Amino acid sequence: MSGHSAYQPQSAFMKWMERRLPIAGLVHSSFVAYPTPRNLNYWWTFGGILSFLLGAQIITGIILVMHYTPQADMAFDSVEHIMRDVNYGWLLRYLHANGASMFFVAVYIHIVRGMYYGSYKEPREVLWILGVILYLLMMATGFLGYTLPWGQMSFWGATVITNFFSAIPVVGESVVTWLWGGYGVGNPTLQRFFSLHYLLPFVIAGVVVLHVWALHVVGQNNPTGVEPKTEKDTVAFTPYATAKDSFMMVCFCVVFAWFVFYVPNYLGHADNYIPANPAVTPNHIVPEWYYLPFYAILRAIPNKLMGVIALFGSIGILAFLPWLDTSKVRSANYRPLYRQFFWIFVAVCLGLGYLGSKPPEGGYVLAARILTFYYFAHFLIILPVLGLVERTKPLPNSISESILASKRAAN
């Protein structure tokens, strides 16, 4: 898609440089001249927002580490030191903690946009799978990071999640002891979690490079799902996409700032302001909000091993989406039936999230079981069958034709 670089170095230095390391040409062809479908809507701006958030998390994180102590007896104290005595420490910590939540808000919108417009379909399967890997890495990073303040939810969340691995037959218990670095969650666990929490964002950054590379090979999908055919169908990334992305990024920052400055603890849990205490189990252990749908799936299954398999399966199944969806038409705009099921699926995920925050008792368990069944049925039954039986609407011949048609309809 990007083809040969149209970059013409102007200065003598840039000409000299371009013959030795054509980095300016690479940037130019990837972020300036790169052709982007002209009909992209605002749902396509979340990739840029996610890159911004990754950068913001890394910067605030690096500064927090200058003041934080990853030691079981001192971690909680050092976080309070950051909140009270470090200049703007409260701001750094609230930016970082809420930044993680905003990262998940943005990634969920990004994933759901991909699902609605069929962005995972041929030839974007690898692009999609890299995205699923990024999501998994994000989940791991978020979980590890939540452990670091060493509050009650940090400690007990880490205990519950690491205990998943004890479900593995025969070697489970040994694996968990190995993960903990002892016979329970303790200082060795905190120290290794800290190490990994610092490592994974850079792994994420690496996979983001692959994700963007794959994107620039196959090109962006667009709301029609019809590939760009002529130059009339695309616009240059800069200034068109850059202007649009910047506007939306600042709008997103308004939401981000609202949480950071006005309700900074809303997305956290009060119990995490109680220092970790292995002798006292909180009444009700809940993970961070972004894991709640998967937590509901885990607890919906009565058998522990099967529950863990269902939990990982519910994320792993996303990687197979390009082949489970049998429809040749990408965009839900032209798939009237899929569009209904898509919104039901979104509602089911939200329902699972709500149930994940509730205690596993009474009607909540039954509801979680039904929604869990539906979650898997969406991928394993509905999508494969739908592609075969659905009568789709006629696709426009090109992107520019669809823009003209919608303009005519508007006038």
Add this chain to the structure above:
Amino acid sequence: MSRTILAFALAGSLLGLTAIGSQPVAAQEHESPVPPRQTWSFAGPFGTFDRGQLQRGFKVYREVCSVCHGLKYVAFRNLEALGYSEAQVKTIAAEFKVTDGPNDQGEMFERPGRPADRFPAPWPNENAARARYNAVPPDMSVLAKARSYERGFPWFIFDIFTQFQEQGPDYIHALMVGYKAKAPEGFALPPGSYYNEYFPGHTIAMPPPLSDKQVDYTDGSPTTVDQYAKDVAAFLVWAAEPHMEQRKRIGFQVMIFLLIFAGLLYFTKKKVWADAH
């Protein structure tokens, strides 16, 4: 239309049992009532602490709570934020005994507190506290953020927009006024504990700490348990979030900046795209 019906019928049949499934869960035994909402000067986007209230709350903490509860993350120097002068803070600090050392002879020694010291712990270690009080009284530095109650659907969604986040002080106030002289009939209260309406499980090891006229107020505020409870809860919110006022002030500036910036970018975007359509 028929497609819509088909989709909903299919999904409905898969989800049909959910309605039966989500019957309200049987109320837990001895469910705690929701703490009543109080009015707080620090609530909302422009909320600020009431210095007079913080000083009263500090007085309650110092004369009542501090006997058993620590405040280990708060330093005496921080009290200037309550409106005390540097000299007053020095005097307050000097009224506390702080362990320092070891000195040149290798001995630990006690000396009067200095503004740079943090509030000394009321007991030497947790076991000592347990021996004395039958429980470990929690440190109060972040207590106002460490206590909450569930808001439930749909209130937790509205809270994002209304910025309601005062569950902590509401709960602390409710706990202070929630003692009952006698447990309800049929409630087995273990010996040495007290019945409190708002404490989870209702069995609390702390005896009712406040009584009317217990702490002298010099500003004419009522010397009632209710007023003491409000004042000490406000003080604890300050102790837990000492930079709250700065946070909300910067937040407002950030919001103004972002909204203007977003507006400018919107028109930039419009101009850029004007020739593309």
